[in-house]
Amino acid sequence: MTNWLPDVFGTRxxxxxxxxxxxxxxxxxxxSTAGVAAIVDRAKRELAGLQEGGVDGVLISNEFSLPYLTKTEPITAITMARIIGELQTELAVPYGVNVLWDGRASIDLATATDAKFVREIFTGVYASDFGLWDTNVGEVARHRHRIGAAGVKLLFNIVPESAKYLADRDLASIARSTVFACKPDALCVSGLTAGSPTDTQSLSIVKENAGDTPVFVNTGVRAHNVAEQLAVADGAVIGTTFKHDGKFENEVERSRVEELMREARAFRDAL
Incomplete structure (x- = not known):
């Protein structure tokens, strides 16, 4: 697999x-009192802060749909499609989508909204905070083919948040077999929850066993460690760090985005 990231994002x-x-x-x-319009208004404010702060792409997710479902109700993706439709004229960077935690719905939403990529849990069986979590990557792959979504890049999160792989397998073998059998476009490595640090050793193990498949660090990247994490990973997915006071529930703060992106660009320029 060639590294597709520069083609989509315009940068390493x-x-x-x-x-x-x-x-x-x-x-x-x-x-229900504020309605969907309030969701759109906040999304527009945060999108402006992220793009003006210099990020390379955005991943739109229903992060506050807690507690998550592993098979979502139709209203979730339908509402997200409306919201993304209202954001279309303001989206200036490549974007992806994630309907938590439903791979099939994520691919459907990406197809409907022209998103470039999705991130989801596509493989494995887990004991999770949301119950027993069983995936069916073969069915999802065939669904993707049927709806003409082959161009949508799939980011596989192989170290999911709030869950533990049930099989007694080491991370290296999981990375190797996932790449061989499931053909992901990228792998993502996470910490325990949103904003939690991603273990650098785990990130290195996945990278060493992923072959040519790009690897993203998926949680816990900060301005002070972005260079260290990108020295291993091929990219980063960042959310909580960009929020006011670095708190998950707060809105994006542009100055925090700018600070981290300065460090990221400095690291990339030195490569």
């Missing part, structure tokens, strides 16, 4: 920012 070692959407209709945290 891209920084992809999370655009966290507020709770959707049907979610416990949904504000």
């Amino acid at each position: 070692k891209p920084v992809v920012a999370m655009l966290h959407l507020d709770a959707m209709p049907g979610d416990p945290g949904y504000d």
Whole structure:
């Protein structure tokens, strides 16, 4: 596999920012009084801060749909499609989507909104905070083919948050077999929860066993460690760090985006 990242993002070692959407209709945290319009308004504010701060791409997800479903209700992806439609004229960087935690719905949403990539849990069986989590990558791969979504890049999160792989297998073998059998476009390595540090040793193990498949560090990147993480990874997905005071629930703060992107660009320029 050739490294497709420069073709999509226009740079090596891209920084992809999370655009966290507020709770959707049907979610416990949904504000039915403010409605979907309020979700759109916040998304527009945060998108502006991320893009003006210099990120290379954005990943739009229903991050506040807690607790997550492993097979989402139709209203979630439908509402996200409306929101992305209202953001289209303001999206100036490549974007992806993630309907948590539903790979099939993520691919459907990407196809409907012309997103370049998705990130999801496509393989494995897990004991998780959301119950027993069983995936079916073969079915999802065939669905992707049927709907003409071969051009949508699939980022496989092989160290999912809030979950543990049930099989007694080491991370190196998981990375090798996932690449061989499932043909991911990239692998993502995470910490325990959003914003939690990603173990550098785990990141290195996945990178060493992924062959030519790009590897993203998926959580816990900060301005002070972005160079260290990008020295191993081929890119980074960053959300909580960009929020006011570095807190998951807060809105994006442009100055924090600019600070991290200065460090990322300095590292890339020195390569």
